[in-house]
Amino acid sequence: MxxxxxxxxxxxxxxxxxxxxxxxxxxxxxxxxxxxxxxxxxxxxxxxxxxxxxxxxxxxxxxxxxxxxxxxxxxxxxxxxxxxxxxxxxxxxxxxxxxxxxxxxxxxxxxxxxxxxxxxxxxQDGVTEEMALCVFALPGLTATTGLYNFGEPKEGETLIVTGAAGSVGSMVGQLAKADGLRVIGVVGSEEKADWIVNELGFDGAVNYKTDDLEEKLTELTPDKIDVFFENTGGPIQHHIVNRMNTHGRIVVCGMIADYQADNPSPGPNWIPLIKKRINIRGFAMPDHWGEIPKILEKLTPYVQQGKIKYxxxxxxxxxxxxxxxxxxxxxxxxxxxxxxx
The missing domain is CATH 3.90.180.10 (Medium-chain alcohol dehydrogenases, catalytic domain)
Known part of the structure; x- marks a missing residue:
């Protein structure tokens, strides 16, 4: 029975x-x-x-x-x-x-x-289920594609990423840090700020819920910002755009703060974008499915060298x-x- x-x-x-x-x-x-x-x-x-x-x-x-x-x-x-x-x-x-x-x-x-x-x-041998989904699935593919195809990071530049403790944001920051950039992350709690700075090696963190945004950004970005990787939207977006350097690059990956909003927040003033000749690029991974072998070829060495935590x-x-x-x-x-x- x-x-x-x-x-x-x-x-x-x-x-x-x-x-x-x-x-x-x-x-x-x-x-x-x-x-x-x-x-x-x-x-x-x-x-x-x-x-x-x-x-x-x-x-x-x-x-x-x-x-x-x-x-x-x-x-x-x-x-x-x-x-x-x-x-x-x-x-x-x-x-x-x-x-x-x-x-x-x-x-x-x-x-x-x-x-x-x-x-x-x-x-691959040695890749656990968690590592596969945290690193080699959508988060890692998205971070690598957005950062290198459109962010064009250069050693010595300053990058800021919103949603920095999230699956994509944490990868973006670590990749940029490994390439010699100054990296600032935007997060929503002190625990997340502590993690990205003390565990992942970010140079600083902004808590968008408690910090004076303009004051904190000025403090953490003495050379202003060259690359802005946007995952969340929200009020800090305007402060970041106003802090961008000439010929800066903005990579728009997500806007989670607005996905459930009755009225999505207005975008930043376009006048600074003209003055500073800033390039803004929105992207989504389905456009890049055919590039996955090349993306993984770029990402895998960082993982093998222990430069990516998750x-x-x-x-x-x-x-x-x-x-x-x-x-x-x-x-x-x-x-x-x-x-x-």
């Missing part, structure tokens, strides 16, 4: 689908539906992946929305919610993958994934994905947000 029950339990899995749009820009359980599905059997050329670790990212709010002019199509209602993750191949009828391989790719909010292998890459904020259980996503927007995470399944 026990064996029958066990076999029945193992034949189904959970997947969470998107059933409503976040019209009020708020994330809640009303947007999702948990389904119990039968575990599929791979056909020729396919693999079955049991997901073990799933990434939560601020971009998910945009993926849920109806916006069809964005850089990536929205998740359709009724489809499994989009996400990247790491899992183990448990069945394979694809000669390129073996049972036991650990793989990373777009998995979705699901305990199992059936795939032909497209878009999935095997983890930390994960891990929560347990697929059922807690929605709560974890809200933690990102509330600033309650203390590292890359990961769901351990």
């Amino acid at each position: 026990f064996n029958v029950l066990l076999e029945d339990t193992m034949s189904t899995y959970k997947a969470i689908t998107l059933v409503q749009r976040p019209h009020d820009r708020k994330i809640g359980p009303h947007l999702f539906e948990t389904k119990e599905l039968e575990v599929p059997t791979p056909k020729d050329g396919q693999i079955l992946i049991k997901q073990t670790h799933m990434s939560l990212d601020p971009a998910m709010l945009g993926w849920m929305s109806e916006d069809r002019e964005s850089y990536i199509p929205p998740v359709e209602l009724g489809d499994v919610m989009r996400s990247s993750g790491v899992g183990e191949v448990v069945e394979s009828k694809n000669p390129d993958f073996s049972v036991g391989d650990k793989v990373m790719g777009m998995t979705g909010w699901s305990e199992y994934v059936l795939s032909d292998g497209s878009g999935f890459n095997k983890l 930390r994960a904020h891990t929560i347990e259980g697929l059922d807690n994905a929605e709560k974890g996503l809200n933690m990102l927007f509330e600033g309650k995470n203390t590292g890359k947000m990961i769901v351990k399944l």
